[in-house]
Amino acid sequence: MSAKPPIDFEQLAKSPINPESGGYPLSINSKDLMRNFVYATNDYTDIFFKVETKQGRNGHDSRKILLKFPDPPDDGSLYVLGVKSGEFEWIATEDCNV
Numbered sequence: 001m002s003a004k005p006p007i008d009f010e011q012l013a014k015s016p017i018n019p020e021s022g023g024y025p026l027s028i029n030s031k032d033l034m035r036n037f038v039y040a041t042n043d044y045t046d047i048f049f050k051v052e053t054k055q056g057r058n059g060h061d062s063r064k065i066l067l068k069f070p071d072p073p074d075d076g077s078l079y080v081l082g083v084k085s086g087e088f089e090w091i092a093t094e095d096c097n098v
Contacts, residue, residue, distance in 0.1 A: 005039050007032040048088065 009028065042065070044051055049065055056062025069088035073079055079090040 005036040007036050009036075047086070 009032075044065060048068055050068050052064040052066065053061055054064070067088070069081055070090065072081075072090050078093040080093060082089055082091045084091070
């Protein structure tokens, strides 16, 4: 997947002047904007992620995406966070080769 959005408005703004539009080189199309918004929207599964929605700048919704994983063990050993049987789990380093 490309990291570029479908419509590159920066590139459109650099396009030659359009005399039919009174000299202004760019007309932003709402359909093009929506294509970019849909492209930028992430589809998260609630198995691994928790999505918090709150009011952001200028009253718009803002999202915070958090990984849902258990608290790490505090016994002083080294662990890695892995997925076993479809769930996050802290795995002791000596058990990583299993």
